[in-house]
Amino acid sequence: QVQLVESGGGLVQAGGSLRLSCAASGRTFSSYTMGWFRRAPGKEHEFVAVIHWSAGSTYYADSVKGRFTISRDNAKNTVYLQMNSLKPEDTAVYYCAADSSGLWVRVTARARYDYWGQGTQVTVSS
Numbered sequence: 001q002v003q004l005v006e007s008g009g010g011l012v013q014a015g016g017s018l019r020l021s022c023a024a025s026g027r028t029f030s031s032y033t034m035g036w037f038r039r040a041p042g043k044e045h046e047f048v049a050v051i052h053w054s055a056g057s058t059y060y061a062d063s064v065k066g067r068f069t070i071s072r073d074n075a076k077n078t079v080y081l082q083m084n085s086l087k088p089e090d091t092a093v094y095y096c097a098a099d100s101s102g103l104w105v106r107v108t109a110r111a112r113y114d115y116w117g118q119g120t121q122v123t124v125s126s
Helices: none
Strands: 004-007 010-013 018-024 033-039 046-051 058-060 068-073 078-083 092-099 120-125
Touching (some): 004 092, 018 033, 018 120, 033 078, 046 068, 046 078
Antiparallel strands (some): 004 018, 018 078, 033 046, 033 092, 068 078, 092 120
Protein backbone atom coordinates (compact mmCIF):
# COMPACT_ATOMS: atom_id res chain seq x y z
CA GLN A 1 0.00 0.00 0.00
CA VAL A 2 1.26 3.45 -0.89
CA GLN A 3 0.02 6.72 0.54
CA LEU A 4 0.59 9.96 -1.31
CA VAL A 5 0.33 13.40 0.27
CA GLU A 6 0.51 16.55 -1.85
CA SER A 7 1.49 19.98 -0.59
CA GLY A 8 2.55 23.36 -1.92
CA GLY A 9 -0.66 24.57 -3.49
CA GLY A 10 -2.01 28.05 -2.96
CA LEU A 11 -3.04 31.32 -4.53
CA VAL A 12 -0.66 33.03 -6.93
CA GLN A 13 -0.90 35.80 -9.50
CA ALA A 14 -0.62 35.08 -13.19
CA GLY A 15 3.02 34.81 -14.18
CA GLY A 16 4.02 33.54 -10.77
CA SER A 17 5.43 30.20 -9.67
CA LEU A 18 4.61 27.40 -7.28
CA ARG A 19 6.30 24.14 -6.44
CA LEU A 20 4.14 21.18 -5.56
CA SER A 21 5.47 18.26 -3.58
CA CYS A 22 4.14 14.75 -3.24
CA ALA A 23 5.47 12.67 -0.37
CA ALA A 24 5.04 8.93 -0.65
CA SER A 25 5.10 6.23 1.96
CA GLY A 26 6.40 2.77 1.20
CA ARG A 27 9.76 1.26 0.38
CA THR A 28 9.01 0.69 -3.30
CA PHE A 29 8.53 4.34 -4.29
CA SER A 30 11.72 4.28 -6.33
CA SER A 31 10.23 1.67 -8.67
CA TYR A 32 7.03 3.60 -9.40
CA THR A 33 6.27 5.84 -12.31
CA MET A 34 4.86 9.04 -10.84
CA GLY A 35 2.41 11.37 -12.50
CA TRP A 36 0.63 14.64 -11.88
CA PHE A 37 -2.94 15.24 -12.95
CA ARG A 38 -5.29 18.14 -12.39
CA ARG A 39 -8.98 18.73 -12.30
CA ALA A 40 -10.51 22.13 -12.92
CA PRO A 41 -14.07 22.91 -11.79
CA GLY A 42 -16.60 21.26 -14.09
CA LYS A 43 -13.94 19.41 -16.05
CA GLU A 44 -12.48 15.92 -16.18
CA HIS A 45 -9.09 14.96 -14.82
CA GLU A 46 -6.34 16.14 -17.12
CA PHE A 47 -2.87 14.65 -17.43
CA VAL A 48 -0.12 17.15 -16.60
CA ALA A 49 3.26 15.41 -16.36
CA VAL A 50 4.90 12.07 -15.63
CA ILE A 51 8.36 10.85 -14.65
CA HIS A 52 9.82 7.37 -14.98
CA TRP A 53 10.94 5.58 -11.85
CA SER A 54 14.58 6.07 -12.89
CA ALA A 55 13.97 9.78 -13.59
CA GLY A 56 15.43 9.08 -17.01
CA SER A 57 12.24 9.96 -18.87
CA THR A 58 9.62 12.62 -18.51
CA TYR A 59 6.58 13.62 -20.53
CA TYR A 60 4.34 16.68 -20.40
CA ALA A 61 0.97 17.78 -21.62
CA ASP A 62 1.27 20.32 -24.40
CA SER A 63 -0.54 22.87 -22.25
CA VAL A 64 2.27 22.94 -19.67
CA LYS A 65 5.32 22.07 -21.75
CA GLY A 66 8.09 24.59 -21.24
CA ARG A 67 6.47 25.99 -18.09
CA PHE A 68 6.26 23.01 -15.72
CA THR A 69 9.03 20.65 -14.66
CA ILE A 70 8.56 17.29 -12.95
CA SER A 71 11.35 15.81 -10.87
CA ARG A 72 11.81 13.26 -8.14
CA ASP A 73 14.09 12.47 -5.25
CA ASN A 74 13.91 8.75 -4.59
CA ALA A 75 15.98 9.09 -1.43
CA LYS A 76 13.25 11.34 -0.01
CA ASN A 77 10.32 9.43 -1.54
CA THR A 78 9.14 12.69 -3.06
CA VAL A 79 8.09 13.89 -6.49
CA TYR A 80 7.91 17.58 -7.38
CA LEU A 81 6.12 19.74 -9.89
CA GLN A 82 7.75 23.11 -10.47
CA MET A 83 5.20 25.41 -12.09
CA ASN A 84 6.38 28.64 -13.67
CA SER A 85 4.62 31.30 -15.74
CA LEU A 86 1.32 30.26 -14.28
CA LYS A 87 -1.88 31.18 -16.08
CA PRO A 88 -5.46 31.46 -14.80
CA GLU A 89 -6.31 28.34 -16.81
CA ASP A 90 -3.88 26.37 -14.63
CA THR A 91 -6.32 26.78 -11.74
CA ALA A 92 -7.30 23.30 -10.56
CA VAL A 93 -6.87 20.69 -7.88
CA TYR A 94 -3.57 18.95 -8.56
CA TYR A 95 -3.15 15.27 -7.78
CA CYS A 96 -0.11 13.07 -7.77
CA ALA A 97 -0.45 9.44 -8.70
CA ALA A 98 1.71 6.31 -8.66
CA ASP A 99 1.89 3.56 -11.24
CA SER A 100 3.35 0.42 -9.69
CA SER A 101 3.66 -1.53 -12.95
CA GLY A 102 7.10 -0.18 -13.80
CA LEU A 103 6.07 0.00 -17.46
CA TRP A 104 6.44 3.16 -19.52
CA VAL A 105 3.25 2.73 -21.54
CA ARG A 106 0.09 4.84 -21.77
CA VAL A 107 1.55 7.05 -19.10
CA THR A 108 -1.02 9.78 -19.71
CA ALA A 109 -3.95 7.50 -18.94
CA ARG A 110 -5.55 7.95 -15.55
CA ALA A 111 -6.36 4.22 -15.41
CA ARG A 112 -2.64 3.37 -15.35
CA TYR A 113 -2.24 4.68 -11.85
CA ASP A 114 -2.88 2.58 -8.76
CA TYR A 115 -2.52 5.15 -6.03
CA TRP A 116 -3.69 8.75 -5.73
CA GLY A 117 -3.18 11.58 -3.31
CA GLN A 118 -5.95 13.74 -1.92
CA GLY A 119 -5.04 16.74 -4.06
CA THR A 120 -3.87 20.29 -3.47
CA GLN A 121 -5.62 23.41 -4.74
CA VAL A 122 -3.80 25.78 -7.08
CA THR A 123 -5.52 29.06 -7.87
CA VAL A 124 -4.04 31.52 -10.34
CA SER A 125 -5.53 35.00 -10.36
CA SER A 126 -5.49 37.25 -13.40
